[in-house]
Amino acid sequence: MTRKQLEEVCVIGAGQMGSGIAQVCATSGYRVKLFDVNQTQLEKAKSGIYKSCEKLVEKGKLSLESFTILKEKLCFETKISELKNADIVIEAIIEDEAKKKEIFSELNKVVKKTGIFASNTSSISIARLAEASRRPSQFIGLHFMNPVPLMRLVEVVTTLGTNAQTLEISKEFVTSLHKEITLSKNYPGFVVNRILMPMINEAFFALQDGLSSKEDIDKAMKLGTNQPMGPFELADFIGLDTCLSIMKVLYEGTSDSKYRPSLLLQEYVENGYLGRKVGRGVYSYS
Numbered sequence: 001m002t003r004k005q006l007e008e009v010c011v012i013g014a015g016q017m018g019s020g021i022a023q024v025c026a027t028s029g030y031r032v033k034l035f036d037v038n039q040t041q042l043e044k045a046k047s048g049i050y051k052s053c054e055k056l057v058e059k060g061k062l063s064l065e066s067f068t069i070l071k072e073k074l075c076f077e078t079k080i081s082e083l084k085n086a087d088i089v090i091e092a093i094i095e096d097e098a099k100k101k102e103i104f105s106e107l108n109k110v111v112k113k114t115g116i117f118a119s120n121t122s123s124i125s126i127a128r129l130a131e132a133s134r135r136p137s138q139f140i141g142l143h144f145m146n147p148v149p150l151m152r153l154v155e156v157v158t159t160l161g162t163n164a165q166t167l168e169i170s171k172e173f174v175t176s177l178h179k180e181i182t183l184s185k186n187y188p189g190f191v192v193n194r195i196l197m198p199m200i201n202e203a204f205f206a207l208q209d210g211l212s213s214k215e216d217i218d219k220a221m222k223l224g225t226n227q228p229m230g231p232f233e234l235a236d237f238i239g240l241d242t243c244l245s246i247m248k249v250l251y252e253g254t255s256d257s258k259y260r261p262s263l264l265l266q267e268y269v270e271n272g273y274l275g276r277k278v279g280r281g282v283y284s285y286s
């Protein structure tokens with residue numbers, strides 16, 4: 001298969017990342033099936049995608065023509081059997097290794113043999129997911145950034161098993177979405193989250209140690225290091241449960257104590273403060 005023969009993209013998981021990936025693929029002209037086990041989530045995804053496109057059209061960042069194309073090209077699925085013709089599957093379900101392995105094992109039974117498998121995981125071993133899929137040579141990490149329609153980077157992660165054709169097609173595919181590529185090896189957190197997440201985790205340690213207030217920690221990092229968001233604002237945006245899962249993968253995957261998750265971050269998640277996803281985040285916890 002070549003990139004030009006790549007017509008159907010199936011995205012697994014209609015949360016914030018899956019919705020964004022589906023949106024960008026459909027506005028780029030691919031036929032897209034967005035799959036989720038939860039029908040309500042699919043309905044939420046549909047209205048979120050349409051709203052996002054309307055805003056982008058208003059701002060002149062998306063043509064009306066691309067929005068019309070999306071409406072024709074994007075459909076929503078709850079039946080996994082409907083994904084059988086996928087040329088590429090991009091998995092974006094929750095950051096849980098066992099759940100991801102389970103879905104890849106199922107997808108292998110359903111999707112045609114030439115289909116490429118990609119995971120949008122933030123940190124989990126691409127090699128272990130590839131093994132569960134039983135398609136190690138056709139497996140790759142495509143780590144999109146949040147929010148997908150606005151962020152320009154996709155971190156491409158290969159394993160020793162990824163074949164040259166899969167890498168080549170994946171790179172051309174990402175470029176066709178008007179995104180930039182960086183290449184990373186398969187290591188916990190890859191590059192972006194190996195550097196970003198310890199910073200966010202450190203902000204929780206600083207708060208836990210009583211160094212400063214939430215507001216001032218965010219303000220210090222925003223104005224002092226010229227980042228568009230402070231670490232707590234960003235953590236809420238990513239999802240505190242996702243941040244905690246990534247820190248656990250870094251800690252367990254490296255056995256290095258510098259990656260241990262802050263107790264405060266764990267406390268937030270245990271109490272259901274997951275950030276923007278549920279509307280209760282760092283600033284609403286006292």
Ligand code: NAD
Nearest residue numbers: 013014015016017036037041092093094095121122146238
């Ligand atoms: P999310 O919680 O918003 O969405 C997850 C979705 O997966 C939900 O809609 C849920 O219903 C669905 N789901 C769960 N199990 C499923 C299954 N077995 N089959 C189909 N759907 C299933 O999560 P998210 O923030 O979109 O993150 C998704 C993935 O993207 C994670 O691996 C995360 O680490 C990664 N990621 C997240 C960000 C971020 O900023 N949030 C950035 C880059 C990568």
